[in-house]
Amino acid sequence: MNLTPAERAGERGGATMVIEFLTFRIDPDDRAEWLSHEEHHWSRFLEQQDGFVSKQMWAPVDDPTTVHAVIWWESEDHWKSIPRDELDAVAAAMGPHEREPTMTAYHVIREC
Template sequence: MTIEWLKFRVSPDSRERFVQVDAELWTPFLSQYPGFISKEVWISPDDLSEVVQVIYWETFEQWQAIPAEALDRVETQFAEAMGDVYELLESKRYQVRKRN
């Protein structure tokens, strides 16, 4: 299993809208592709500007097989819906070594 880990800075006033629009656009888009398992969205009670997304994929290859032009199209829709209130701070990849 491969984990896609994304950390965003979001205007605190826009955080809930960010989570909502993400659920409306990104999650259905990703879930249509083979290898998508699930997605979690974490918000910090201590830092209202922080949003972390954890996306579970069966394999790295399946995740990377999503066409770049399709990703760009959804990102454009998301950016148009949200405006300039968020910034991607970190993007990481992990592998699940052990799960209990």
């Protein structure tokens, strides 16, 4: 991702960029199918949201049961402005593949 100096400082239009860091526990035998459903439902939905920057899926080298979703937002206001009913509809569309993640949010304070 190529960022301007202001963006590297975590600022976009006066707002601080925020990272939504989700951790999922997924059975390794189900991971490929889960990732396919996650991409089809969650990724396509998020890409349509104002303030969405990018999303990456990470898997720890030493833990096949964990998947992290790392989602970049222009600001916390953009991230938090998604209506709850729309989030619930995407979760319902995931059906049996929906998983409840743990979540941590981060502000980008500098990029080197």
